[in-house]
Amino acid sequence: MLETAGRALFRWRSFTPLALLAVAIPLLWRSRGTASALWYVGGLLLCLSGQALRAWVLGLVPEGTSGQNETLEADRLNTTGPYALMRNPLYLGNLAITLGLCLIAHDLWLLAAVALLFALQYAAIIAAEEKFLAERFGEQYQAYRAGVPRFWPRLAKMHAAPWNWKRALKKEHNPAAAWIAIAVVLLGLDHRTRWPYLLALALLAAAWLSVKGWKHRWLRGSFAADLRRRLSAR
Helix, strand or coil, X not given: CHHHHHHHHHHCCCCHHHHHHHHHHHHHHHHCCCCCHHHHHHHHHHHHHHHHHHHHHHHHCCCCCCCCCCCCCCCXXXXXXXXXXXXXXXXXXXXXXXXXXXXXXXXXXXXXXXXXXXXXXXXXXXXXXXXXXXXXXXXXXXXXXXXXXXCCCCCCCCCCCCCCHHXXXXXXXXXHHHHXXXXXXXXXXXXXXXXXXXXXXXXXXXXXXXXXXXXXXXXXXXXXXXXXXXHHHC
């Protein structure tokens, strides 16, 4: 059952944070107001650390390994770069960003609830992934699993291709824009002067659209083709 649930959660993992709104909104409503700067600074540092880890991973790994697919897929087993240190670096980055946002929200009940739900979701997803990889790669994966921890990094030599910032930016502009927007909204709700945060959201939207246009080559006449592709995918 855990593996079956993990496959379903893997498919919809980008949308499961929406389910937290039913829990988060009442907690956020009661805890709004300025708090110690330690909450904000600690949360921001945690978010940035998680984002840096994710960008590092996605800028190093080759195509066909770590992706943002809706189904479990793997052309090859990735054991180099960050994956030589831990088996789930992207999920560790997700955890850091998620907990960082909870710190910015400065609500201990929200932090506890989100940590619990995160643990349950990723326990199921990791169980499904490990079964898939064991069936796909057999003894190669079992040997890798025995030598590399899930999350806690080990000391080991890394061998990887040069970091590709273009690949990292293409893969991460949506998740990065999402958590930055949430952080800005949380900060804006804590302060009576809202216009700086509205301006920050506008600048963030402009930057996100710029990256999106660069990725899909909108200025080279690909906007209409990209729009048709997205509409047909629906």
